[in-house]
Amino acid sequence: MARVRRSERIGAIVNILCNNPNQTIAFNHFTEMFKASKSTISEDIAIIKELFDKYEFGEVETVVGAAGGVRCIARSFKKDIGFIEDICGKLAVADRILPGGILYMTDILFTPKIVQEFGKMLAAQFRHTQPDFVVTVETKGVPIALMTARALDCPVVLARRESKVTEGSTLSINYVSASSKRIQTMSMVKRSVQRGQRGLIIDDFMKGGGTVGGLIDLLHEFEAEVVGVGVIMSTKDPKEKKVKDYRSLMELDLGDENEPKVIVKPSMWLKEG
């Protein structure tokens, strides 16, 4: 087998890193794949690190030690703000206001190339919490939960508004919706979470925080730990939410009955980086 050129190795390594976000790929994998020395691969990785930095593709991290290797965390603060501002512009149109003061954003939530970027942003915020799984409640939270979990390399666990017969034993709780004040039920399949696991709550939208509060109670029933709460959009009102500690990408202000409006803006912390 002919010696593999540097440009070819670099192209192949970038492809593998991009398709396996946040997974540590052992140096040995590359030395065997290219029949190259570890020092050659290290030089390749150094070039990749530099180019990811230069073009703001994200971070390439080298992990030392026995389980050592390299991993890629797609992330760019500067680009994120511009991206979020574009989406805010698309959302802030009167045509999107539905009866009950709700903003139609299902089309955005279900467009893979948009929700993939949202997922990377939320993953970057919570990567240090090292979740074992991402948890969300059906249905509109699924795409953002899946894309956040993809970027973190962990599975999604799904809570349901009713217990389905098709998935075996479930554990259920009741909670009060913060907006409607009605009692709701939420269930999760027993085999889906083990005691002591770390769960990251991800959802599309937060108003009063009732649903997220329900998810927190449900995880406690499983004796699992809640390591963070992230949503795509939260509302300006009510200011007092059931959940205090959360990160949202955008904030929605619909005004009140006397002065209705549609203002969507990136959350403050995004600008602070």
Next chain:
Amino acid sequence: MARVRRSERIGAIVNILCNNPNQTIAFNHFTEMFKASKSTISEDIAIIKELFDKYEFGEVETVVGAAGGVRCIARSFKKDIGFIEDICGKLAVADRILPGGILYMTDILFTPKIVQEFGKMLAAQFRHTQPDFVVTVETKGVPIALMTARALDCPVVLARRESKVTEGSTLSINYVSASSKRIQTMSMVKRSVQRGQRGLIIDDFMKGGGTVGGLIDLLHEFEAEVVGVGVIMSTKDPKEKKVKDYRSLMELDLGDENEPKVIVKPSMWLKEG
């Protein structure tokens, strides 16, 4: 600005192609990004094509003409069979059989790195049909629909088992479940599909084909065209399904009451490539 090295350009181009599957990136984008001539970029692309082929990462296609550029279609038949066989092994365990002869596979469906590969495989099957959107029914179909749509670069449209007040006007149909023979309702938000659009139906599981049949009826109500049907798993029985023309990645055989078993195998067409 110093001249950009070939290895750096190749790493950057691969990153952009991987993060934007099935999207045509104009050559101009790269000539401006690297301040390089078109012939230089063409040479880079030729090297990338070769390495994608050599390592079975998928296909890199060059598009000529005014809207010309390059795009990447992640795909590898040889690897796919091995991947599917591994998953079949994980699924074919008695512990996964639930009351009613259903196989528990939610954990597989909600693991991003698995469902991402399923999505690439289904996308490769249906890319030639050039869908405007992928459509699925909540909830377990969402991850595979999203990942297939990601690989095709189109949005997902969601049908629901009930109409939700939070999304505006809906169009509903009734259909008969093939397994339970019960009448069911399925709704879709009116603004989500335009007349004449091309819809690709993607779901997680097909037994009698009633749900997919309902989705076909629903798309017809929207005067949209159904360009294909793909599922992750179909059952051996009943052999006669409501839907004749579909592609599934795996086939499930649970035997009968006298001789229960769990056999999961890759669908035949996968082996034929």
